[in-house]
Amino acid sequence: MNEILPPKPNQKKKRLRxxxxxxxxxxxxxxxxxxxxxRADWSIFxxxxxxxxxxxxxxxxxxxxxxxxxxxxxxxxxxxxxxGTLIAAxxxxxxxxxxxxxxxxxxxxxxxxxxxxxxxxxxxELILAILFVITVGPGPFAGxxxxxxxxxxxxxxxxxxxxESIDMKVxxxxxxxxxxxxxxxxxxxxxxxxxxxxxxxxxxxxxxIRASTILGLVGAGGIGTLIVIAAANRNWxxxxxxxxxxxxxxxIIDFASTKIRKRLV
Amino acid sequence: xxEKNNNKNSSVYSLYPxxxxxxxxxxxxxxxxxxxxxxxETGSDFFKLFIDFPDIVKKMxxxxxxxxxxxxxxxxxxxxxxxxxxxxTTFSVLICIxxxxxxxxxxxxxxxxxxxTRTVLNILRTIPDILLATIFxxxxxxxxxxxxxxxxxxxxxxxxxxxxxxxxxIDTRQLDAIKATGGNxxxxxxxxxxxxxxxxxxxxxxxxxxxNVRASLVLGFVGAGGIGTIIDTQLNFLRYQNVMxxxxxxxxxxxxxxxxxxxxxxxxx
Numbered sequence: 001m002n003e004i005l006p007p008k009p010n011q012k013k014k015r016l017r018x019x020x021x022x023x024x025x026x027x028x029x030x031x032x033x034x035x036x037x038x039r040a041d042w043s044i045f046x047x048x049x050x051x052x053x054x055x056x057x058x059x060x061x062x063x064x065x066x067x068x069x070x071x072x073x074x075x076x077x078x079x080x081x082x083x084g085t086l087i088a089a090x091x092x093x094x095x096x097x098x099x100x101x102x103x104x105x106x107x108x109x110x111x112x113x114x115x116x117x118x119x120x121x122x123x124x125e126l127i128l129a130i131l132f133v134i135t136v137g138p139g140p141f142a143g144x145x146x147x148x149x150x151x152x153x154x155x156x157x158x159x160x161x162x163x164e165s166i167d168m169k170v171x172x173x174x175x176x177x178x179x180x181x182x183x184x185x186x187x188x189x190x191x192x193x194x195x196x197x198x199x200x201x202x203x204x205x206x207x208x209i210r211a212s213t214i215l216g217l218v219g220a221g222g223i224g225t226l227i228v229i230a231a232a233n234r235n236w237x238x239x240x241x242x243x244x245x246x247x248x249x250x251x252i253i254d255f256a257s258t259k260i261r262k263r264l265v
Numbered sequence: 266x267x268e269k270n271n272n273k274n275s276s277v278y279s280l281y282p283x284x285x286x287x288x289x290x291x292x293x294x295x296x297x298x299x300x301x302x303x304x305x306e307t308g309s310d311f312f313k314l315f316i317d318f319p320d321i322v323k324k325m326x327x328x329x330x331x332x333x334x335x336x337x338x339x340x341x342x343x344x345x346x347x348x349x350x351x352x353x354t355t356f357s358v359l360i361c362i363x364x365x366x367x368x369x370x371x372x373x374x375x376x377x378x379x380x381x382t383r384t385v386l387n388i389l390r391t392i393p394d395i396l397l398a399t400i401f402x403x404x405x406x407x408x409x410x411x412x413x414x415x416x417x418x419x420x421x422x423x424x425x426x427x428x429x430x431x432x433x434x435i436d437t438r439q440l441d442a443i444k445a446t447g448g449n450x451x452x453x454x455x456x457x458x459x460x461x462x463x464x465x466x467x468x469x470x471x472x473x474x475x476x477n478v479r480a481s482l483v484l485g486f487v488g489a490g491g492i493g494t495i496i497d498t499q500l501n502f503l504r505y506q507n508v509m510x511x512x513x514x515x516x517x518x519x520x521x522x523x524x525x526x527x528x529x530x531x532x533x534x
Contacts, residue, residue, distance in 0.1 A: 032347070032352055035348040036409060042410075044406045044410060048405070055404055076307065082303045083300060083303040086296070126486075127515065134327070134328065134508075136317075136321060141310070211393075213393040217483065224395055231403060239399065246391065247388055251387070251388070
């Protein structure tokens with residue numbers, strides 16, 4: 001019986017590889033922890049209780065008088081995220097088709113589309129925000145452009161994946177019936193992909209709400225502006241209110257969006 | 266879903282029934298109306314953007330050519346950023362293991378523990394990184410330690426969610442089999458859960474590391490260390506050519522890290 005079984009695979013190579021990975025990871029960790037240990041200012045742990053005592057009680061007693069101001073900024077954040085996401089959701093449709101393997105015949109052209117989307121995704125939001133603040137000036141418009149451009153890369157990639165997974169038989173059947181490109185698009189492709197397109201756009205909206213909070217750091221509008229000001233003025237009551245407001249608003253939006261997405265797909 | 270249901274029930278003659286058409290039109294109208302409202306509220310004017318285009322190009326050119334001589338000064342903060350990201354990712358990976366086991370209904374059978382952990386994690390996830398960084402800086406003072414704490418908490422929420430969802434989808438029969446042969450909870454987790462989720466776990470860890478490298482950019486702006494610090498100073502001095510040099514260094518670093526991480530992830534999963 002034993003002779004029928006294939007010989008045991010050579011474990012030596014695999015073991016060597018595992019050891020190599022282990023050593024590389026070890027070196028990275030030693031490097032990172034040593035660096036952090038040397039850079040860190042450990043004196044901040046002195047009189048910690050006093051510091052906590054100064055900040056925490058005030059953080060948890062939000063200043064309700066400023067509700068209106070904070071609400072205004074939160075609304076602005078939502079508007080930025082909404083406008084940006086919608087721009088991205090629309091812009092991502094043609095790019096999604098461009099980057100989908102089953103829609104573009106030429107592989108070079110198709111890869112180019114994929115590369116544009118990858119390139120777009122590598123840009124961190126803050127970098128784009130800085131570029132837009134310098135070019136179009138500070139304000140929420142720079143934020144809208146930033147969100148639009150960052151969200152577009154991810155949505156385009158997701159859209160392309162959805163389009164690649166559609167049932168091509170429907171498309172072929174319509175082609176065989178003599179339908180033109182536009183008819184195929186509207187009657188064969190869109191019905192298959194639109195619910196998922198919408199679902200991902202909503203999901204991206206959830207992400208963008210969080211993303212647009214940091215825009216204020218570089219002057220691109222949103223609640224980040226107020227966070228920076230509150231921290232600079234040591235206005236912890238206001239910061240507490242912002243924290244409370246963001247948790248509530250983001251929770252509601254996440255909840256609603258999840259509900260809608262469940263119905264869509 | 267409504268679309269699919271209505272399609273099934275609809276008559277053979279009409280592809281989309283009238284009621285559905287009405288619904289879709291109304292939803293579409295609301296979406297577009299809200300869009301224009303938010304454009305006006307944020308002062309977005311794309312028409313003006315096109316008119317001002319030469320002006321924008323001129324401003325863009327103030328960032329070029331990037332000041333290449335500044336790059337050596339940007340390397341050290343970049344190293345600091347990556348080190349912060351590594352340490353924060355490690356901490357959050359370690360903390361997320363118990364958290365996600367408690368937040369997965371295949372392991373944590375006590376309903377109250379399960380719900381409490383989930384709620385706490387959900388609340389954690391709603392807090393954006395900038396706010397966490399600000400709060401930790403105000404608690405501890407300026408430095409990279411609050412930055413590490415902020416990133417740890419920030420990635421913990423995400424990582425625990427991803428991992429707990431993976432644990433919830435595993436094959437529970439294996440767990441039952443180990444339990445039936447007398448395995449205790451540690452053995453169930455070690456021999457039943459870990460082999461099933463380890464590849465995904467490593468993949469999520471790498472993904473969160475990428476996110477942390479990006480997020481640590483934010484930290485510097487609130488005084489929590491990393492490359493953001495020098496970007497903030499150079500921006501305030503209006504040295505746009507230096508800013509551009511830093512951004513290019515950062516972009517190269519992000520691309521390299523993501524390429525390596527993608528390669529590793531493809532091999533793991």
